[in-house]
Amino acid sequence: MIRHSKLFIPLCLILAAGLVSTLILAKKHTSASLPASQMSSPISPLDLSALSDGADLIAIGRVTTVSEGGSTTIDLQNRSLPARRMVALLTVNNILKGQANSSTLNFRFLVSEGPIGYKGIPTNQVRTFFLRETSPQEYEILNPYYPFIVASEEATPDGGSPLDKIVANLAHLVLTPTASLDDRMEAISALSSVKTEAATSALRQGAQDQNTSLGLAAAAALLRRNDITTLDMVVKSLLEPSQDINDSVRADVIFSLDRIKDSRAIPALVRLVTAGDVETRRRAAAALRHTGSPDAKAALAKALDDSDQDVRYSAVTGLAEITGETQGMPSIEVFKQNESPYLAHWHVRVSKLGLRPQP
């Protein structure tokens, strides 16, 4: 009895400690809340700088196995959504930030039952993972919407910040013809979220790629940052459509046109606003407006007579803004209700200003 009682007390202490830790872990894994600014689809676009800054560990590698760890819930908009706890085993090729004690590590993530914009974790694909350290050498994904980006297995970035290393890795992937086109396109997309010189340089190199779709995807990313170094190529591809160009990439290029503000782009934009398809003309007219340059007035004057109402709206608002005559400039709604007085006004003004519409 004495021996039993001596053992009994330590045993109870061990059991109690185990029970407490189990409850803590259970609580920790039972539900997950997200910050209010990041709740579900819709989601913010990828921000690689923020991911790089926020991660404790950035590792390039491949997930070899994913195992399920039971049910849980995700707290979203005051609702608890059913979800599953998952654990991934990552074989690490390269560490871009932080330290890992071994060549493999586990990280946790959640899988929601319904669609809330989370990304699944792929197996056997080389990716750059962004992880948060929850306790020493225990990790979970930093952002369930962007748990990873594509990566090149071969590239070994040297020097610089973690973001520099990520950009270098992506640049290598873009310029690797043997990599899959999907991965290279994803690399272009990821690079477009970084506004560093290295990222811009990589996109410019990507724009010269022999694969027209890849080149145009890079060119579109450049136009979105008001970089017009590849604009001539873009104009040619839009005015002389090729079967080689992926429809989605072509649309992406057109959508990127209205981010141009550089007045040196005006000659190219004039070509697009006079000869492009409807969506191209719309975006080119908007870009002419956004240049704010007097050099755009003649083209906008001609666009007053475009067959498309959105183009005509950009012409009216562009002329108003460039001449500084914005008093009474119509909103989209007012213009669509009755555009005649605005067009008549600007036809007269254009005549008085001596603007001869470009042929």
Added chain:
Amino acid sequence: MKQPRIFIMLLVIAFFLLFPLRTPAQHTYSYSSIDYDESTGLVNAYAQTTPDYNTQGFYGYPSVTTKVTDGSGIQLAQQSSQTGSVSFTVFGDGSDSYTISSGHYMLASYREYNAYSQCNGQTYSFGFVDYYNYQHFSETPSTPNIYFSYDNFGPGPNCPEESADYVFGATTSTVRRPTLSGLNDIWWFNGTTPAYYALTSTLTASPANRSSYTFKIASGTNEAGLGANNATTYYSSTNSVDLNSTSFSRSAADVSATVTVGHWTSSPLNITIHTAYVLGQAGAPSTVSDSTYGYSTTIPYSIYDQYGNLLPFDLPVNEFFPTGWPNDDPYSNWVHGPAGASLTLNATFYDRITGNSGNPTPPSTGPCQPLCDHKIHHAFQEWRAGNLTPGQGFRMQTDTLQRYTDHATHEQIVSPAP
């Protein structure tokens, strides 16, 4: 005992006789004021020179000579008086300011014969005496439109001179059309208040330090209000008031506000009230395979104001499903998520729609080539800006969110959709 008392009394009397009390310093006040009544077009001018009681004993004919000029310095009128004040009106000429300038003087009426002047060491056989040795000065108000009363102070003693005119100095005052300043561009998000966006323009009137200001919304009363109660007209003893957005502009600068100070109204301050009005495609929708959810469709949008300009700052955006999720496939066991919200990045956001995790019926797959047309379910979807709470904020777009087995789409898009 009586003798010492009488002696003391005599000493006191002798003291007052021998050492007369010094004459106290005297004052003369000078004053000019001007006002403009926009309703009549008349400039009202007034100036005066006012000696106090003691001054009047040694000086006469308090005089004032006054002229009114416009903002370009062109003289519109001039008047003089030897009764101490002038008051007259003159038609304005459309100028944005009018100035009154007055000279103030009096005539010395006290004379001395064979008097020595300690001012210049000369002896005069006869001379008028500046009995109080008035200080002469000319001064302009430090703040325009503030009508000071100038005190010409005469500390004495006298100082006879040959001249009889004593110019105390000049006063001047200017009335200007009041001006109104404030933000020309503010925002409205249907009652929500996202960070970074000014929802209020604080109107500040000049001149400051006047007793009364009348602020008014001259146009756009359906889009803005003044003060805490969003009034159309706001009376204030201070020179500022908040103009709050209550809706959005249909035309640029269609909200205008004025301030009236005295009888003159400012030129209107024109304000445009912007809102997050329309969604524009920021890229082509794309669908990729997802190891967990089968597929992941991304539909990128950017947010523009009602004039087609990309919003300048990031803001919350939310989706809202007001009418539920009817099934297109009656045998489907797919579930849908709740309405979500996010902050934009560079005024851009993505709607990411995935398939179902687990092993749903029918199966969720990667994108077919070409895309499959097996519909799962759909929902009427609204997009609103300015708030993270679904259904709050300004509505920019409506569409039908359609989930298929291998992709998702936004269909029947209507944007703008206020």
